[in-house]
Amino acid sequence: MxxxxxxxxxxxxxxxxxxxxxxxxxxxxxPAVTPAAVPTDLPDDRYLNRELSWLDFNSRVLALAEDASQPLLERAKFLAIFASNLDEFYMVRVAGLKRRNETGLSVRSADGLTPREQLAYIAKRNQELVDRHAKVFEDQVRPALEECGIRIANWEQITDEERTRLSNYFRDQVFPVLTPLAVDPAHPFPYISGLSLNLAVTVRDPEGGRERFARVKVPDNVPRLVPIDRSADEQVAVFLPLEELIAAHLDALFAGMDLTEVHAFRVTRNADMEVEEDRDEDLLKALERELAQRRFGPSVRLEIAGDMSDHMLELLLRELEVHPGDVVIVRGRDSDGFDGGHALLDLSCLWQIYGVDRKELKDPPxxxxxxxxxxxxxxxxxxxxxxxxxxxxxxxxxxxxxxxxxxxxxxxxxxxxxxxxxxxxxxxxxxxxxxxxxxxxxxxxxxxxxxxxxxxxxxxxxxxxxxxxxxxxxxxxxxxxxxxxxxxxxxxxxxxxxxxxxxxxxxxxxxxxxxxxxxxxxxxxxxxxxxxxxxxxxxxxxxxxxxRQDEYRSLLVAPYGVRRGIVERIEREVEHLRAGRPAGVRIKVNSLVDEQVIDALYRASQAGVPVDVVVRGICALKPGIPGLSENIRVRSILGRFLEHSRIFHFAGSDEHWIGSADMMHRNLDRRVEVTCRVTDPRLTAQLDAIFDSALDPSTRCWVLLANGEWEPSPADGSTVRDHQAELLKRHRATG
CATH class of the missing domain: 3.30.870.10 (Endonuclease Chain A)
Structure with a gap:
């Protein structure tokens, strides 16, 4: 030096x-990489849609909740994770698509869809997933929890003694923080904060007969699931949703009025901030200003229970300025069937159920x-x-x-x-x-x-x-x-x-x-x-x-070096293969979306280089297509731990790299990311062991098919190993 x-x-x-x-x-x-001309031998329809691929990822999370071999409270946890994931998807990804659609930007996705077309596909696919999510909860997890003494009850299902106790709790802990907001010419429709749970209430004046609308926010500074009964050892734990407790006591808020309609609803708002960065302005102040504005972002989703009346829905759509296509119906189950009442909105509240101390219903400590x-x-x-x-x-x-x-x-x-x-x-x-x-x-x-x-x-x-x-x-x-x-x-x-x-x-x-x-x-x-x-x-x-520096000794640094370095190393594997030397690419990432990296993998596959991809979430690459990607295999592993590492192995060059960057535009073009080469043979052997375990044919995973569908693997009846459980055993043996 x-x-x-x-x-x-x-x-x-x-x-x-x-x-x-x-x-x-x-x-x-x-620029990070000078884009090469698209090879003529790569078809135009070679990418999967990233937004729909993300929904497929959340579908795999939901599959873990459906898996009866999972401990029961772990299944409830995956239901909560699914709900939280979907919230963020709407706040960021759907919000971005809606903004591009409304501003007239005709930017098409890599698979050729306009923002409007993507939003239509998302709305249909999302409603299917939400219906499946509700059914898993109502038909599988909720009954199984009740069998184990953990129950989410309705007001009608609890005893008079329990109602008296809860009424006292309402009076002392909940009523003081409630603020009913009326809507009339003197009171405009109130602001509804993003992700808040609310009650839409219609009351009638018994003297004049005129109906009035009001909104009651379900407070988020008291437990969403109110404990009703809990044994000393928590073998029995019964809860009442806070919105049901409030609904049962609305007469205290609207004294002298007749209650005619009560429905829960929830709004999701655009949270995809765009900070206008100025070199002469303090970023902290600019960000604080933008954070103050984020809560007022436009509505991008309205969640309602399946029993909401058309009249109430029309009012909410009008006042919240929500498009009918952005309504998500959460269906509940009652004696009349699955479309009945008592739908529980926002199942992220199941984290509270997961907190019940029942070790036998969770993964081992x-x-x-x-x-x-x-x-x-x-x-x-x-x-x-x-x-x-x-x-x-x-x-x-x-x-x-x-x-x-x-x-x-x-x-x-x-x-x-x-x-x-x-x-x-x-x-x-x-x-x-x-x-x-x-x-x-x-x-x-x-x-x-x-x-x-x-x-x-x-x-x-x-x-x-x-x-x-x-x-x-x-x-x-x-x-x-x-x-x-x-x-x-x-x-x-x-x-x-x-x-x-x-x-x-x-x-x-x-x-x-x-x-x-x-x-x-x-x-x-x-x-x-x-x-x-x-x-x-x-x-x-x-x-x-x-x-100013974009070249390093042992690092690849984005936005100038990671994409370029990864693509160069993929292309080098093709050279190794053509020279008769061993070659191969193994990649483990959260997301694989970048077209230049995907095209490099396609070209490697066309040359005969074997490519294995382990991706947790989004994958825009289509594997297994003759003449394009028949040498590429893609699998996804989800489990107890969130697979988050990014590891790269180039077999012909015998190079191993780890880093912070996923193969996405934002990581490679708009972030400072570091990928570091690991050279010590003891350490590269550990990275190889991670790949070998993840890619073992008997490892439980999902395999991406050429048509974009994910198929569970291995097939029923096969010997199945759990990647994370095996690594856990290995570390315990050597620790």
Missing amino acids: STSDQEQLTSQDAPATGAAPAQRAVPSAP FVPATHPAFGERETPKSIFATLREGDVLVHHPYDSFSTSVQRFIEQAASDPHVLAIKQTLYRTSGDSPIVDALIDAAEAGKQVVALVELKARFDEQANIKWARALEKAGVHVVYGLVGLKTHCKTSLVVRQEGSTIRRYCHIGTGNYNPKTARLYEDVGLLTAEPAVGADLTDLFNVLTGWA
Whole structure:
């Protein structure tokens, strides 16, 4: 290197403490990839629609709720996850399509559909999934829960004694926070906040006979499912939906009026923010302004119960300015059949049911193991000493995050020989030990730089809070680059060791969040390799200063290098095959959408290179098509943990890479992402083992067919292995 480690440390110093956090401008640079002409031998209809592929993913989540082999409360959990997933899909993806449709933008999707056509397909497919979701709950999970003593009751089903107890609870805890909002010429239709649960109420004046409409918001600061009866050991747990409790006591809100109609409804609003970034404006202030406006986004979905009257629906459509095609009907079951009343809107409330302490109805308890390289939990080894001996690959949640990555930052914060810590933060937990460690380090006099991504969707408020807390403690806080989100997961620790300076690094595929690290499957590299340390030093110079760089030694960095690097390596496998050498591509990602990467895989398949893709969510590639993709196999694995790691293996070159980027436009063009090469044979063997397990023919998964449908695999009657359970056993055996 042309400069010493000490010079590099000095060159990347952030502004003095107390200076306003900076959002750096993007240095001018060439485009990420110069798009090549589309090969004539690739058909026009070679992509699947990404939005419909996402709905297929959520259908696979729902299939886990339908799976009777899953523990019962885990099935309830998957019903809740399905509901939350769908909320975000409408707030972001559907909202974006509606905006493009309403502004007249004729941008077609990769499969040739206009926004209007996509919205029509989504509406039809979504209603089918919502009906299936409700049936799984009403016909399978709810009855099974009742058999186990866990019941979600209706007001009509509870005893007089229980009603008296609940009436007292309503009077003391609920009634004081309710505010009925009337609608008449003097009272315009009230604002309905996104994702809030509401009661649409019609009352009649007994004297004049005139009907009036009012809205009552179901408060979200009291439990949605009100406990009615719970045994000491929680073997029996009975709940009443809060909206039913309120509906049963509406006479207290509308004294002297006759109640004629009550229906629950829920509105979803556009939450896809577009922050107008200006190099001369404080991003924090711009984001806070946009967050204040997000709650007033236009309606994109109206959820109603199946028994809502046409009159009430027409009123809501008119006042909320909702198109009839954006109505989603949630059907319930009563004595008259499945289209009856008592539909429970927003089944994300089943997380509360999942919280019932019935261990026999859940997956066996799981405690992540401390990686053997870092000693026992009670007798930890110095991570710096360990990394001087060699690189370590951690695989969460099987390897503990708290005793590896978190301990790495905590030891750096307390080590008197550490001079500086540089960290990217995209999402972290509400109670963040990583942030606490950075604050401790700054207060101990170390140079600490934190790049906090304020634009992390739905975590903006939390990240603003962390940014202010870090700045107050003396941490140099940077907001990233104008026009880009900083999504990479990187840490750099600079340590004085005698007369030399050594750099220690972590590069991962998941966020620095100890809570999600117990639920998300991710990998991370901990290393003292000088080339990686030099690369991260250069990267932080780009992120915090005015450096311009798009080439690195051991990294591929988006927006300039990840797509280009991946495509080049796929094409290199074709060269290996043509030269008679081994060749193959294995990819594990959350989403595969980028057309240039997909086309490179198609060309590799046409040349005869075997390609295996493990994708959790969206896949726009069509596998198994003769002459195009007959050498490509695509499978999806869902389970107890959320498969989140991004891993790449190029067999002919014998290269293994891990990183933060999915193969999507936003990751490759509009984010700072880091993909790092793993070279240690001990570690590459671990990555190969992950692929081998995921691709084992007996592993339970879904296989993508050429027509875009997902088929469960292996077939009934075959020997089936669970990928995550096998990895869990393996880590327990070696921990």
